[in-house]
Amino acid sequence: MMAKKLLTIDPEKCTGCRNCELVCSVRHYGVSNPSLARIQVVKWEHIGVYIPMSCQQCEDAPCLEVCPQDAIYRDEVLESVTINHDLCIGCKMCVAACPFGAMRWNTGRGRVFKCNLCDGDPQCVRFCYTRAVDYQATSNVSTGRMRQAAKSYARATRHHKR
Numbered sequence: 081m082m083a084k085k086l087l088t089i090d091p092e093k094c095t096g097c098r099n100c101e102l103v104c105s106v107r108h109y110g111v112s113n114p115s116l117a118r119i120q121v122v123k124w125e126h127i128g129v130y131i132p133m134s135c136q137q138c139e140d141a142p143c144l145e146v147c148p149q150d151a152i153y154r155d156e157v158l159e160s161v162t163i164n165h166d167l168c169i170g171c172k173m174c175v176a177a178c179p180f181g182a183m184r185w186n187t188g189r190g191r192v193f194k195c196n197l198c199d200g201d202p203q204c205v206r207f208c209y210t211r212a213v214d215y216q217a218t219s220n221v222s223t224g225r226m227r228q229a230a231k232s233y234a235r236a237t238r239h240h241k242r
Contacts, residue, residue: 084159084217084218085158085197085200085215085216085217085218086136086137086215086216086218087119087134087135087195087197087202087204087205087213087214087215088213088214088215088216089131089132089133089134089212089213089214090211090212090214091129091130091131091212092212093210093211093212094121094130094131094132094210094212094213095130095210095212096121096123096125096130097209097210098114098121099207099208099209100117100119100121100132100204100207100208100213101114101117101119101120101121101204102114102117103203103204103206103207104116104117104118104119104203104204105117107198107203108193116186116193118134118135118182118184118193118194118195118196119132119133119134119195119204119213120132120133120134120181121133132204132212132213133180133181133182134180134182134195134204135160135161135178135180135182135183135194135195136180136182137159137160137161137197138161141154141161142174142177142178142179143161143174143175143177143178143183143194144161144174145177146173146174146176146177147168147173147174148169148171148173149167149168149169149171150167151163151164151165151166151167151168151169152164152168152174157200158197158199158200160195160196160197161194162196163192163193163194163196165191168191168192170190170191170192172185172192174192175192178194182194182195197215202215
């Protein structure tokens with residue numbers, strides 16, 4: 081079995097170029113359309129913070145737990161949260177349950193979608209020139225660094241509101 085890997089984000093490296101969104105939409109839909117990307121760059125331009133957001137492949141995935149059709153499951157190879165579109169009824173309960181906004185609805189196709197890690201070769205990582213997005217083993221992920229980035233953002237937004 082492979083070591084579990086995750087997309088990791090370093091907001092200090094993100095320039096807000098949105099290249100990850102474009103590459104993602106081209107990879108999955110063959111069109112350059114950021115609204116179809118499975119990664120979204122959240123921009124707080126007034127404080128100069130850009131954070132790429134994608135599925136966190138949660139251990140206790142709320143989307144998986146809330147699905148009434150068991151259409152969402154954990155892939156055994158990548159250990160990622162995956163959607164079986166043959167079982168999905170389009171109720172969108174998973175969209176509402178995701179705390180990260182990573183589960184989304186494609187109105188054109190009438191189905192939910194989320195990051196599938198490009199089957200183990202995430203294109204957003206390959207084309208992120210600043211290396212703000214990375215794909216690494218969970219043993220290499222520093223939760224302390226992720227917490228520090230969140231605290232820095234919280235301080236910056238509190239300071240800006242004053």
